[in-house]
Amino acid sequence: MTQPVLSVQELTVEFVTRRGTLRALDKVSFDVARGEVLGVVGESGAGKSVTGSAIIGLIDPPGRIAGGKVVLSGERVDNLPPEEMRRLRGKRIGMIFQDPLTSLNPLYRVGEQLVETIQTHTDLNAADARKRAIALLDEVGIPAPDRRIDGYPHEFSGGMRQRVVIALALCAEPEFIIADEPTTALDVSVQAQIITLIKRLCKERGTSVMLVTHDMGVIAETADRVAVMYAGRVAEVGPVRDVIKEPLHPYTQGLMGAIPSITGEAERLVQIPGSMPRLSSIPKGCAFNPRCSKVFARCHVERPELIDVGGHQVACHLYDQASAGKTEIAA
Amino acid sequence: MSEQAFVQVRDLKRVFDVSKPWLNRVLERQDKQFLKAVDGVSFDIRKGETFALVGESGSGKSTVARMVVGLLHPSGGTVSIDGVSMSDAKAAQERQRLRKRIQMIFQDPYASLNPRWRVGRIIAEPIHAFGIIQGDAAITERVGELLSLVGLHPDDGKKFPHEFSGGQRQRIAIARALASNAEFIVCDEPTSALDVSVQAQILNLMRDLQQKFGLTYLFISHNLAVVRHMATRIGVMYLGRLVEVSDGKQLFAAPRHPYTRMLLDAVPDLAMVGKPREGVKGEIPNPINPPSGCTFHPRCPLVFDRCRVENPPVIDGVACHAVNAGRVAA
Numbered sequence: 001m002t003q004p005v006l007s008v009q010e011l012t013v014e015f016v017t018r019r020g021t022l023r024a025l026d027k028v029s030f031d032v033a034r035g036e037v038l039g040v041v042g043e044s045g046a047g048k049s050v051t052g053s054a055i056i057g058l059i060d061p062p063g064r065i066a067g068g069k070v071v072l073s074g075e076r077v078d079n080l081p082p083e084e085m086r087r088l089r090g091k092r093i094g095m096i097f098q099d100p101l102t103s104l105n106p107l108y109r110v111g112e113q114l115v116e117t118i119q120t121h122t123d124l125n126a127a128d129a130r131k132r133a134i135a136l137l138d139e140v141g142i143p144a145p146d147r148r149i150d151g152y153p154h155e156f157s158g159g160m161r162q163r164v165v166i167a168l169a170l171c172a173e174p175e176f177i178i179a180d181e182p183t184t185a186l187d188v189s190v191q192a193q194i195i196t197l198i199k200r201l202c203k204e205r206g207t208s209v210m211l212v213t214h215d216m217g218v219i220a221e222t223a224d225r226v227a228v229m230y231a232g233r234v235a236e237v238g239p240v241r242d243v244i245k246e247p248l249h250p251y252t253q254g255l256m257g258a259i260p261s262i263t264g265e266a267e268r269l270v271q272i273p274g275s276m277p278r279l280s281s282i283p284k285g286c287a288f289n290p291r292c293s294k295v296f297a298r299c300h301v302e303r304p305e306l307i308d309v310g311g312h313q314v315a316c317h318l319y320d321q322a323s324a325g326k327t328e329i330a331a
Numbered sequence: 332m333s334e335q336a337f338v339q340v341r342d343l344k345r346v347f348d349v350s351k352p353w354l355n356r357v358l359e360r361q362d363k364q365f366l367k368a369v370d371g372v373s374f375d376i377r378k379g380e381t382f383a384l385v386g387e388s389g390s391g392k393s394t395v396a397r398m399v400v401g402l403l404h405p406s407g408g409t410v411s412i413d414g415v416s417m418s419d420a421k422a423a424q425e426r427q428r429l430r431k432r433i434q435m436i437f438q439d440p441y442a443s444l445n446p447r448w449r450v451g452r453i454i455a456e457p458i459h460a461f462g463i464i465q466g467d468a469a470i471t472e473r474v475g476e477l478l479s480l481v482g483l484h485p486d487d488g489k490k491f492p493h494e495f496s497g498g499q500r501q502r503i504a505i506a507r508a509l510a511s512n513a514e515f516i517v518c519d520e521p522t523s524a525l526d527v528s529v530q531a532q533i534l535n536l537m538r539d540l541q542q543k544f545g546l547t548y549l550f551i552s553h554n555l556a557v558v559r560h561m562a563t564r565i566g567v568m569y570l571g572r573l574v575e576v577s578d579g580k581q582l583f584a585a586p587r588h589p590y591t592r593m594l595l596d597a598v599p600d601l602a603m604v605g606k607p608r609e610g611v612k613g614e615i616p617n618p619i620n621p622p623s624g625c626t627f628h629p630r631c632p633l634v635f636d637r638c639r640v641e642n643p644p645v646i647d648g649v650a651c652h653a654v655n656a657g658r659v660a661a
């Protein structure tokens with residue numbers, strides 16, 4: 001197998017609080033191949049954003065990476081000194097967040113911000129950097145880019161601003177982009193345009209993307225593979241079609257039935273009882289066990305690891321044929 | 332509609348003054364600015380059905396909802412519920428009696444629950460206010476019953492709202508809405524702040540309660556899939572106007588208005604794995620300066636001369652010159 005662009009291995013992130021140490025990520029592992037869009041889905045608090053922040057070294061104290069590693073094109077990056085990490089961000093890893101205003105400075109013209117970023121990461125002179133900025137704005141679908149480049153962020157609509165942020169993320173031709181809920185704040189019709197744009201750009205440039213969202217529909221349409229997160233862990237990873245059409249993990253199965261569809265015929269939505277646990281009270285063994293309809297003795301004592309099941313990885317004891325029988329007896 | 336509908340909304344309008352302060356206007360030589368948040372909306376809701384309003388942000392859904400329940404005065408048009416006008420001064424007394432039959436549920440259940448009150452007191456409040464039951468013991472029993480009805484425990488009445496999750500808080504808001512024996516519940520994005528697994532619990536609960544008590548819902552959401560799941564009939568809004576009204580499943584099977592078609596093409600859906608999507612054009616224009624004629628015309632693939640000058644009337648559930656002139660098969 002060729003080397004993945006990004007490999008996250010047993011990544012663990014903890015927040016030290018007055019009430020003890022909270023583990024927001026617990027041994028999260030996944031790979032992203034070149035040109036691939038990996039969707040990361042999960043309900044609020046699943047750990048999606050923390051995963052993104054950890055990859056780019058932006059976990060603020062009292063949070064810290066407590067274990068595991070992040071490998072970018074073969075090179076370990078989670079232990080880089082802060083100065084080198086800062087250089088890596090923007091240059092090799094681009095970022096797109098939910099609120100475009102967090103990435104844009106309201107006081108500067110859009111062009112100034114693009115030119116500055118381009119000049120930080122390349123050795124283009126000011127005139128060439130400006131030309132490149134105009135070309136990028138054109139590429140992300142800003143009409144009349146040679147005029148709009150001198151506008152301020154507030155003069156752009158929400159969708160247009162998000163396009164500018166995408167242009168900003170592309171400035172240094174990064175090999176990897178983290179997009180955290182890039183369309184959540186946008187209306188459906190604009191969301192569709194942004195998704196199409198991200199997909200097209202990645203295909204043309206061979207950029208890999210980690211697309212974080214709570215919207216399974218967005219994933220269905222955009223991602224090649226998908227990782228489903230629950231309570232700081234990866235519950236299931238696999239090709240998007242398999243995970244959506246034939247989910248293996250009881251949580252993913254429930255989730256698929258819980259989502260109303262514009263084509264489905266379900267009279268009643270599947271109901272998963274309860275809600276995601278707080279970090280301070282994550283159940284022992286399988287974190288999903290209080291909500292799982294298929295729970296058995298082993299689930300309360302032993303955490304299920306990701307195992308391969310037909311080209312698809314799942315963390316659930318139901319699929320661990322070798323030891324399933326034994327535990328029933330032991331329990 | 333021959334028989335009088337339970338809720339009748341006729342030519343409802345609401346204009347907001349969004350002018351800068353007087354001095355700025357004088358210095359900058361600007362006129363007053365007005366925003367037509369709702370611009371001539373009419374629909375009926377039949378007893379026992381779920382009528383949904385769907386549309387993108389700023390289309391005027393919440394403004395309609397607030398006028399329907401009487402939280403906001405219309406600039407024009409009328410709302411009547413069970414034959415009682417919500418604005419006619421002469422109907423003040425009847426309206427007072429009507430009030431307890433109408434309740435509203437909001438997107439953020441936390442903001443609508445008094446954080447300093449115990450849940451039991453929150454739910455009992457409408458029972459006291461409308462004098463529905465007398466006697467502390469009887470009221471406590473009724474509160475416990477309501478909590479069980481929405482899937483909570485009677486003892487939960489002793490806790491404070493912050494001790495509950497978002498989904499549980501929405502259950503509390505529903506229990507409170509039911510406390511006055513409401514028949515008509517206006518729900519503004521009731522599950523938009525919730526996770527999908529919790530949203531499913533709340534949507535199922537709302538449907539169960541509707542069947543049990545014959546409730547009528549005005550259900551507002553920007554999520555088309557949720558609306559399709561819940562609604563008997565659906566109204567699609569764009570820039571303050573209702574552009575299409577249709578039976579629930581029919582709207583999705585055979586959308587007629589060009590905006591509805593575009594919206595349906597844009598929705599990411601589980602069934603979309605690997606399928607290419609139709610191109611979606613443009614963004615919603617600034618509502619302070621909406622386009623002339625049909626406000627959708629700058630984005631419409633079917634636009635023709637008339638659309639730029641004349642606001643299309645709603646005919647047979649669709650407000651579109653092309654559809655109404657038979658220019659498109661619809």
Ligand SMILES: Nc1ncnc2c1ncn2[C@@H]1O[C@H](COP(=O)(O)OP(=O)(O)OP(=O)(O)O)[C@@H](O)[C@H]1O
Nearest residue numbers: 015024042043044045046047048049050051214279
């Ligand atoms: N600074 C912090 N201190 C303590 N806990 C934190 C901090 N930041 C995040 N967490 C916790 O880490 C967990 C994962 O957070 P994260 O923001 O990644 O969730 P998410 O999946 O992105 O959710 P959402 O969809 O709500 O953004 C949550 O339980 C959150 O409360």
Ligand SMILES: Nc1ncnc2c1ncn2[C@@H]1O[C@H](COP(=O)(O)OP(=O)(O)O)[C@@H](O)[C@H]1O
Nearest residue numbers: 347349368387388389390391392393394395618
């Ligand atoms: N109090 C207000 N003052 C000024 N403008 C308002 C006010 N309330 C709503 N609007 C405007 O009215 C339009 C419709 O608003 P709203 O009904 O809240 O939309 P929706 O709920 O569909 O998102 C929007 O353009 C909004 O900005």
Ligand code: SF4
Nearest residue numbers: 286289292299316317
């Ligand atoms: S490990 Fe057990 S509790 Fe967890 S999902 Fe599988 S069956 Fe359910």
Ligand code: SF4
Nearest residue numbers: 625631638651652653
């Ligand atoms: S009236 Fe004209 S512009 Fe408006 S939706 Fe119909 S065809 Fe399009």
Ligand SMILES: [Mg+2]
Nearest residue numbers: 048049180181
């Ligand atoms: Mg997040």
Ligand SMILES: [Mg+2]
Nearest residue numbers: 392393519520
């Ligand atoms: Mg609203």
